[in-house]
Amino acid sequence: MTKKCREIESLLSAYLENELSRDEADNVAEHLNSCPECRNKKEKIEELIYKMSDLQEEVPFFLKNRLYNIPEIVEKKKPANLLYFPKWLAAVVGTIILFLNLFYFTNIFPPVNREMHSFVYSVEKFVVKTGGWFEKIKESKELLFFTFFNKKSMDLKSGRRGQDLAIEKDFDKGGKNG
């Protein structure tokens, strides 16, 4: 292949699509008349361009049906805005939890480990304290409500009292018998 052939080759598409200036087009035409190899290439490309226009096909029926269902599927799959939790945030939270565990259960950084343990200890203390308050509130509630409104607790209390009296009586009897 000569240098001229290579130059003409780069212009073949533009020549076939009438995109060259008159001088350039004349130059290509002249070369094509004298070079059978380039002429053959030009004819092949011409044939290809013609054939390629037949490559379009209709969409198969089954595919069109599948495509019509897509909007519905996508709508269903979309997460609700309230429940949406971005992936990067999940990754950040996960990493933080991992490092906290690492610092808490190992002694890689003693000051951090110490701080974390003292923090956990103060949290525990707080929980125990509030638990105590909660119990107290519960007890006071029991006193208030169960004394006047809760029949079951009243029954239980009276039942226990009755039992106690019966035992006392038995004891008295036994005492007398004895």
Add this chain to the structure above:
Amino acid sequence: MLINAYSKSVYNIALNFFAERDIASDVTQEIFIKIYHNLDKFREERNFSSWVFTLSRNYCIDYWRKNKKYLLNSQELDEKISTGQPTPEDNLIKESEIEILRKKIAQLEPDLRIILILRDVHDLSYQEIAEKFSIPEGTVKSRINRARLKLAQSYTREGA
């Protein structure tokens, strides 16, 4: 409406890119799922058809890269079958000229392939292709010329 307007273009890009109907159907479906998922990301100042074409092109090239090994193997297998001695069975299922041309297109490099399909199958102008893919018009012209020359060469060999 969106499906009616673009399904044919997207399907034909995929079909001529991969030269296999099953893959083309799957890829078309995936492209439309992507389109519907990203509809809210589409900016109105952009041309919608350009957006669809860019998405299709990117998906086809990505799919090809991910499944290159398998796709190339199946193409090589086809080559072996077609160059071997034709059996009566082969003659019965002889591929049409169009299928052969499709397979030859599918052997071009992905960048050349997609531009050639848009120009010669979808009849888009050089300027439209350049705008859609944000590349200079001169690059589009030279790529199309290169793709046509390569295709002419391989198609001649097949015909010989």
